[in-house]
Amino acid sequence: MTRKKFPGWAIALIAVLVIVLIGGVAVIGPYNTMVGYDEQVSTAQANIQTQLQSRLDKINELMPAVQGSMNQEDDIYKDIAALRSNTPGINMDADGKLTIDKNASIKELENADAASSQMIRDINIAQEAYPELKSSDLMKDFMTSVEGIENRISYARDNYNEDVQAYNVYIRSFPHNIAASLFGFSPKEKFEASSAAQNAPVVKFD
Incomplete structure (x- = not known):
């Protein structure tokens, strides 16, 4: 009894299917990992936004007292105008x-x-020139809150940059860079804090 031989086209089709299956498995793994890294970066950026909003919330709370106590020539008024307009x-x-x-x-x-x-x-x-403002409950609350906020902002920036570093290294490494190119994953920019912002500003009271 003779065995039937698979036709050449069937063998070729099976080979193609095996290659596609292996290729799919090889791509799906890196793709899912890149999605995970991308989500980590997005979450870290959202954390920066949250902490920056906390800083603005404290500034918002303090502004009525500041504007009621300080001269319009003070730098604070220029800061307020800049923040609100441009x-x-x-x-x-x-x-x-x-x-x-x-x-x-x-x-x-x-x-x-x-x-x-x-x-x-x-x-x-500026508050050094205005004893009444300096001794107000609003300023005292601002003082006690701002240090913690600044520390959280610094931590959020560092955490974001660490997540970006991990993401960028992964998508640039072979063979992950092939999957990254196929699915449109591109390098992300790190958070570059200004030299002034790198050193957390602290409101001091003598």
Whole structure:
């Protein structure tokens, strides 16, 4: 009894299917990993936004007292005008409160970080000239809150950059770079804090 031989086209088809299956498995694994890394970066960026909003919330709370006590020539007024009018990443809501743009790019968040950080530094300098403001409950609350906020912002920036580093290394490494190119995963930019923002501004009371 003779065995039937598979026709050549059937053998070729099986070979193609095996290659496709192996290729699919080889691509699906890296793809899922890249999705995971990408989500980590997105979460880390959202954490930066949250902490920057915490800083703005404290500034918003303090502004009525600041504007009621300081001269319009003080740098604080210039900071307020800049934050409200031309700082990428910062919006002003219907009540005049400063808010972080939820759709801000990482570059816009860098600008928002630098501008709001500078405002806290100017508050630190200016409040020395206004004893009544310096001794107010609002300023005391601001003082006790700002250090923790600045530490959380610094941690969020560092965490974001670590996640970006891991993501970028993965998608640039062979053979993951092939899958990254196929599915449109591109390198991400790290958060570049300004030299002033890298050193957390602290409001001091003697």
